Amino acid sequence: MAPKRSIATVCLSGTLPDKLEAAASAGFDEVEIFENDLLTFEGSAAEAGRLAADLGLGISLFQPFRDFEAMPDPQRARNLDRAERKFDTMQALGAEMILVCSNTQAAALPEPERAAADLREMAERAARRGLRVGYEALAWGRHVNRWRQAWDIVRQADHPALGLILDSFHTLALGDDLAGLSATVPAEKLFFVQLADAPRLSMDPLSWSRHFRSFPGQGELPVPAFLREVLAAGYAGPLSLEVFNDEFRTAPARRIARDGHRSLIWLDEQAGAASLPALPRLDGVAFIEFAVDEAARAQLADFIARLGFRRAGLHRSKAVELWRQGGANIVLNAEPDSAASERFEMVGPCVCAMALRVDDAARTVARAEALLCPVWHERIGEGERRIPALRAPDGTLIYLVQAPEEGGAPHWEADFHLEPSKGASGDFLGIDHVAQALAPGLMDSFALFYRAVFGLTAAAPWDLPDPYGLVHSRAFTSEGGVRLPLNVSESSRTGTGRFVTAFAGAGVHHVAFASPDAAASAAAAIGARAPLLDIPSNYYEDLEARFGLEGMMTEALKARQLLFDRDEAGDFLHAYTHAFDDRFFFEIVERRGGYAGFGAANAAVRMAAQRRQRTGH
Numbered sequence: 001m002a003p004k005r006s007i008a009t010v011c012l013s014g015t016l017p018d019k020l021e022a023a024a025s026a027g028f029d030e031v032e033i034f035e036n037d038l039l040t041f042e043g044s045a046a047e048a049g050r051l052a053a054d055l056g057l058g059i060s061l062f063q064p065f066r067d068f069e070a071m072p073d074p075q076r077a078r079n080l081d082r083a084e085r086k087f088d089t090m091q092a093l094g095a096e097m098i099l100v101c102s103n104t105q106a107a108a109l110p111e112p113e114r115a116a117a118d119l120r121e122m123a124e125r126a127a128r129r130g131l132r133v134g135y136e137a138l139a140w141g142r143h144v145n146r147w148r149q150a151w152d153i154v155r156q157a158d159h160p161a162l163g164l165i166l167d168s169f170h171t172l173a174l175g176d177d178l179a180g181l182s183a184t185v186p187a188e189k190l191f192f193v194q195l196a197d198a199p200r201l202s203m204d205p206l207s208w209s210r211h212f213r214s215f216p217g218q219g220e221l222p223v224p225a226f227l228r229e230v231l232a233a234g235y236a237g238p239l240s241l242e243v244f245n246d247e248f249r250t251a252p253a254r255r256i257a258r259d260g261h262r263s264l265i266w267l268d269e270q271a272g273a274a275s276l277p278a279l280p281r282l283d284g285v286a287f288i289e290f291a292v293d294e295a296a297r298a299q300l301a302d303f304i305a306r307l308g309f310r311r312a313g314l315h316r317s318k319a320v321e322l323w324r325q326g327g328a329n330i331v332l333n334a335e336p337d338s339a340a341s342e343r344f345e346m347v348g349p350c351v352c353a354m355a356l357r358v359d360d361a362a363r364t365v366a367r368a369e370a371l372l373c374p375v376w377h378e379r380i381g382e383g384e385r386r387i388p389a390l391r392a393p394d395g396t397l398i399y400l401v402q403a404p405e406e407g408g409a410p411h412w413e414a415d416f417h418l419e420p421s422k423g424a425s426g427d428f429l430g431i432d433h434v435a436q437a438l439a440p441g442l443m444d445s446f447a448l449f450y451r452a453v454f455g456l457t458a459a460a461p462w463d464l465p466d467p468y469g470l471v472h473s474r475a476f477t478s479e480g481g482v483r484l485p486l487n488v489s490e491s492s493r494t495g496t497g498r499f500v501t502a503f504a505g506a507g508v509h510h511v512a513f514a515s516p517d518a519a520a521s522a523a524a525a526i527g528a529r530a531p532l533l534d535i536p537s538n539y540y541e542d543l544e545a546r547f548g549l550e551g552m553m554t555e556a557l558k559a560r561q562l563l564f565d566r567d568e569a570g571d572f573l574h575a576y577t578h579a580f581d582d583r584f585f586f587e588i589v590e591r592r593g594g595y596a597g598f599g600a601a602n603a604a605v606r607m608a609a610q611r612r613q614r615t616g617h
Ligand SMILES: O=C(O)c1ccc(O)c(O)c1
Pocket: 063, 064, 099, 101, 136, 138, 167, 194, 209, 210, 242
């Protein structure tokens, strides 16, 4: 039997009924009821219990019960009375277990024997009512903050109705692990397991825990290894998500609940407890598709023609054109009554889809479905192939196109009447990266989607300074050359924020083309009067100082509006276009050696230059 899946109500926004409905609709078996959600609920505890039961949800536990153990008298007696009151509530609610978190009070006594005696007494009283007590070490507990200390106390108390609760955050946040768990804690003493991830931040564990926890796969903690130890110790109870997160509290409960369930499905696979259809092998971005109408198509075609793109094909049955520069493909979609036209009607010219090359599209779709991702079926024309597609968390379509046989043409091209190439087709190697601007609160949803469905590796989060606010950035990359940096900004005045708010939605903010020779590509673009972004002279003086570049070299960069960066592995040369229609823009990039980044050091210069270009000063 697969373990039950549970989620704490504190993870989700809204009222208690909202939270329960979201948990049920996402497919959870059980919920942890947070006391605060019950206190603010207008009905009785029994009514809350019925609400959960009617939705098919069990109640895995009731929590938290704070500052209980090892208190001096008279607090000790008062705490036992308090526990009896909560037992009444639990019985009305239909919750069989209560979570006691380790005492944080300054008055708590540093005496494990006292803690054990108190918990034993509480467990004895719980047992008389058929209830159980689980004890959890908070990372900021006054005297108990490690699971081994909590276990020592539970062991000393030695009561069948008392057991240990593990929480991945409290263990991993202190740099601890579960080594030795299976040798020290009998499976029947492991009462409950809570799971949470978090980004690596250096702050006190309480603030970190209360604001920045995230679902497994969204952060940077080794939660899969944690779960492996838990399962190896014979734990077979529910796996329960417990996340305190400022963004989750404001986001739609249903999206967060679905992310949570996706995270547990992924985590099972990562911990070796279940298998999913295998990850795709990725081989780059096959094409980028823009939603346009006839007028926007003409303008955008002119814009990309200055970067060397030429029309390479017309769709067999739709108002869709294929444009190409070397190995980089752009699709311009003006077909009425399509997913593209729907986007165009809502937001105007925009990227409505991107296509990833995968080794097996059907298997990738099966994996995505197993991970609860919506699959999209476009209406297809006569004799047209169906390209399977997924919806990213913001609604962007991701086509999955099968990598062609050695030397063969890609299947998706068969939908086009290809035009015999007129002259040079350009030397772009392909699409280097696709950067997306996200609405605030969507970063974690995307992180999990890209990691779980495609196995992309997440770089550490990074902040970029726009002149009018910070842009939070995180890059997702794969071995097969898929690079997807994501940007989000709380400020609506940054370039990223404006893009998201001014155009009713997030989406692809820029597309970078890989060039074998950025200097030549930029010179050609300038020759074709492509609008490249002006870079101030100060930037080039700083480059000489930072990297010790020769004056000749910086002059050459400057003449072509090229930016420069360097990491341990190699150099990076890149240039940006102005934004098309004040929206998205393009980038020409050249990676030398194994340069792995995106020129983040230059982002501030780029964003300031874009601001100047847009406002004219
Ligand atoms: O932040 C807290 O106080 C708190 C309460 C209960 C928990 O289970 C927990 O992990 C943290």
